[in-house]
Amino acid sequence: MTTLTRAWLTRSFQPFTFKNEYDTKLAFAECKGLGLYVHIPFCRQLCSFCPYCKELYNAKVCDEYIDHLIQEIHIVGSQLTEKKHVTSLYFGGGTPALAAGRIGEIVSAIQEHFIITEGIGLELHPDNVNGETLTILRSAGVSKISIGIQSFGDKYLSILGRKNFNLAQISAALKKVPFETVSMDFIFALPGQTFEDLKADIETAFSIGANHIAIYPFIDFTLTNSTIKPMGKQEKRKQLDDITLYCQTIGYVRDSIWTFSNTPSAKYSSMTRDNFLGFGCSATTLLHDQFKINTFSVTEYQKRIDNNTLPTSLTLHFTKCQRMIYYLFWTAYSTKVNSQEFEDFFGVPLKKIYGFELWIAKKLGFVIEERGTYRMTLKGAFYYHYYENYYTLAYIDKMWGIMRHEAFPREIIM
Ligand SMILES: C[S@@+](CC[C@H](N)C(=O)[O-])C[C@H]1O[C@@H](n2cnc3c(N)ncnc32)[C@H](O)[C@@H]1O
Ligand code: SF4
Numbered sequence: 001m002t003t004l005t006r007a008w009l010t011r012s013f014q015p016f017t018f019k020n021e022y023d024t025k026l027a028f029a030e031c032k033g034l035g036l037y038v039h040i041p042f043c044r045q046l047c048s049f050c051p052y053c054k055e056l057y058n059a060k061v062c063d064e065y066i067d068h069l070i071q072e073i074h075i076v077g078s079q080l081t082e083k084k085h086v087t088s089l090y091f092g093g094g095t096p097a098l099a100a101g102r103i104g105e106i107v108s109a110i111q112e113h114f115i116i117t118e119g120i121g122l123e124l125h126p127d128n129v130n131g132e133t134l135t136i137l138r139s140a141g142v143s144k145i146s147i148g149i150q151s152f153g154d155k156y157l158s159i160l161g162r163k164n165f166n167l168a169q170i171s172a173a174l175k176k177v178p179f180e181t182v183s184m185d186f187i188f189a190l191p192g193q194t195f196e197d198l199k200a201d202i203e204t205a206f207s208i209g210a211n212h213i214a215i216y217p218f219i220d221f222t223l224t225n226s227t228i229k230p231m232g233k234q235e236k237r238k239q240l241d242d243i244t245l246y247c248q249t250i251g252y253v254r255d256s257i258w259t260f261s262n263t264p265s266a267k268y269s270s271m272t273r274d275n276f277l278g279f280g281c282s283a284t285t286l287l288h289d290q291f292k293i294n295t296f297s298v299t300e301y302q303k304r305i306d307n308n309t310l311p312t313s314l315t316l317h318f319t320k321c322q323r324m325i326y327y328l329f330w331t332a333y334s335t336k337v338n339s340q341e342f343e344d345f346f347g348v349p350l351k352k353i354y355g356f357e358l359w360i361a362k363k364l365g366f367v368i369e370e371r372g373t374y375r376m377t378l379k380g381a382f383y384y385h386y387y388e389n390y391y392t393l394a395y396i397d398k399m400w401g402i403m404r405h406e407a408f409p410r411e412i413i414m
Pocket of ligand 2: 042043044045046047050051052054093094095125148
């Protein structure tokens with residue numbers, strides 16, 4: 001299904017071919033709407049359901065890694081002689097808050113080459129949410145935080161193999177140290193989970209200091225050792241529709257397929273950027289004509305940096321239509337696509353390339369058009385979410401599965 005859709009939308013049977021090659025200079029000088037991402041792959045506990053590039057935390061290993069990360073930032077950043085404006089900087093992982101004491105140094109390295117205009121975001125495990133860590137992060141310039149709650153219910157934490165946490169400590173810390181965005185992550189469509197369970201989670205989140213929430217459907221990655229049984233399609237759809245309607249009725253704003261906020265200015269998304277530069281193991285970089293992904297191996301990553309070379313493992317050079325589809329897929333994640341922005345990016349009208357597909361999408365009730373902006377309907381959002389699940393399993397699962405075991409695969413064709 002993904003192959004046929006890809007061939008139709010990219011107007012070609014040419015697959016996505018990721019090769020073990022890389023450009024020593026990255027063409028980001030002219031990129032508008034550039035975002036930055038930094039990956040810190042260490043966690044105190046490795047959750048069996050989680051597909052991300054991560055390993056057990058060790059203070060010495062983490063410190064060495066960060067020394068190399070700072071070098072990578074300088075290798076890439078010094079390709080430009082003037083500071084470049086970027087929208088945002090997001091720290092993901094793993095659990096970047098475990099390196100709270102060194103975030104300031106990383107931000108300073110970034111600021112030697114870039115000017116961040118929309119703030120700095122960082123992910124925390126609930127165990128990291130205490131006054132001391134939040135104060136350190138705030139003084140390092142972090143303005144948005146995302147906490148991986150997953151569920152407030154002991155039953156679902158136990159299904160996920162996660163320990164319960166100290167709710168009073170989290171609430172007190174959030175009161176003491178304010179952030180522009182406090183986002184909390186939840187996983188839904190877990191065995192036995194009901195709409196009432198999710199509603200209670202959402203309300204607890206907003207009552208203890210969140211102003212933004214991300215509700216991810218549980219994805220059963222084959223690359224993980226998870227034994228959690230995924231929910232059936234219909235039940236999952238009902239749960240997604242119920243949560244969405246509940247959030248909308250109560251007045252929470254949907255700012256992407258899986259995120260809602262009770263404060264319009266609260267935003268947390270590292271994904272919906274036109275272009276981005278990624279630093280660290282497994283970090284991806286998306287530019288006008290290419291996508292590259294760094295090696296997943298901490299050791300091999302550091303070896304490359306020691307040789308003053310980029311730690312790229314694979315590069316994909318896009319055809320024009322492949323890049324358009326990539327753009328539309330991730331822009332649609334925000335539940336809307338603006339024709340003018342597409343035209344500004346590609347220099348060609350959206351309707352000229354995808355007029356027929358948009359017409360079908362309107363007829364099927366997936367989108368509505370309002371003065372040049374295509375907005376996803378509830379039905380459209382479900383099908384996007386459904387397709388995204390296929391995409392994740394067909395592309396990300398396969399690629400990350402290989403890259404976990406091979407630092408520099410020769411080629412991956414998808
Ligand atoms: C890097 S983690 C967040 C920070 C921190 N490491 C933690 O776990 O609290 C990113 C988020 O991905 C989501 N996630 C991980 N594995 C998932 C899966 N199999 N299905 C759906 N969401 C998943 C979780 O909601 C998690 O909070
Ligand atoms: S969910 Fe978070 S803590 Fe658990 S392994 Fe993934 S990144 Fe680490």
